Amino acid sequence: MTSLFRAAYKPVLIFVALLFLLAGCMQQASQQEEFQLPISINEAMASLINHSADPIWVAAWKNPRSDEDWRELEHLARQLQVGGALITIPGTGPVDTMWTGRAEWIEYAEELSAAAGRAVNAARSRDVELIARAGDEIVEVCESCHIDFKPDLPTMNIYGELSPLPSDK
Numbered sequence: 001m002t003s004l005f006r007a008a009y010k011p012v013l014i015f016v017a018l019l020f021l022l023a024g025c026m027q028q029a030s031q032q033e034e035f036q037l038p039i040s041i042n043e044a045m046a047s048l049i050n051h052s053a054d055p056i057w058v059a060a061w062k063n064p065r066s067d068e069d070w071r072e073l074e075h076l077a078r079q080l081q082v083g084g085a086l087i088t089i090p091g092t093g094p095v096d097t098m099w100t101g102r103a104e105w106i107e108y109a110e111e112l113s114a115a116a117g118r119a120v121n122a123a124r125s126r127d128v129e130l131i132a133r134a135g136d137e138i139v140e141v142c143e144s145c146h147i148d149f150k151p152d153l154p155t156m157n158i159y160g161e162l163s164p165l166p167s168d169k
């Protein structure tokens with residue numbers, strides 16, 4: 001009797017479990033659709049990504065010494081790490097959704113976060129050599145993504161800042 005009962009109810013149980021799973025997926029998908037950054041990706045790029053990355057990749061020339069210098073680099077590397085994750089979410093820019101919908105975009109963003117994570121570790125261990133290496137990796141990701149995605153004319157010209165050069169120190 002019990003085995004008959006089990007045989008009859010097993011498919012029902014599986015069906016109910018699948019319904020729950022589906023409902024969970026649908027809820028997650030609609031949450032993702034609704035979620036939007038309050039600024040454009042271009043603004044996030046200039047104010048967060050660029051701003052936090054510059055001091056990291058110039059760190060090797062500037063040779064950070066004090067605890068304060070290293071702590072600052074660690075904070076900036078953390079900002080870049082989370083910044084990489086943030087640019088996978090579309091913001092208010094005209095083509096943000098098109099960018100974030102591309103698999104290559106997400107890969108570049110994840111690589112950026114990963115390289116920034118290595119910069120965090122380098123800053124924590126106060127290692128100029130390692131932070132220089134992480135800085136090179138970061139610049140490589142920025143450049144690769146810009147070659148693939150950056151329009152010739154910025155979609156919103158906001159700060160127009162130039163990146164620092166070794167001669168600026």
Ligand code: HEC
Nearest residue numbers: 042045046050053108109112141142145149150154155156
């Ligand atoms: C996932 C792709 C991607 C990555 C990674 C990326 N960028 Fe960008 N970046 C873009 C795109 C696309 C634009 C153009 C945005 C626009 O015009 O709306 C842009 C714009 C910018 C701008 C603003 C330029 C302007 O005048 O509008 C700066 C500055 C910038 N990026 C710096 C960086 C730096 C520094 C890094 C690495 C630390 C980086 N970006 C990493 C895609 C990327």
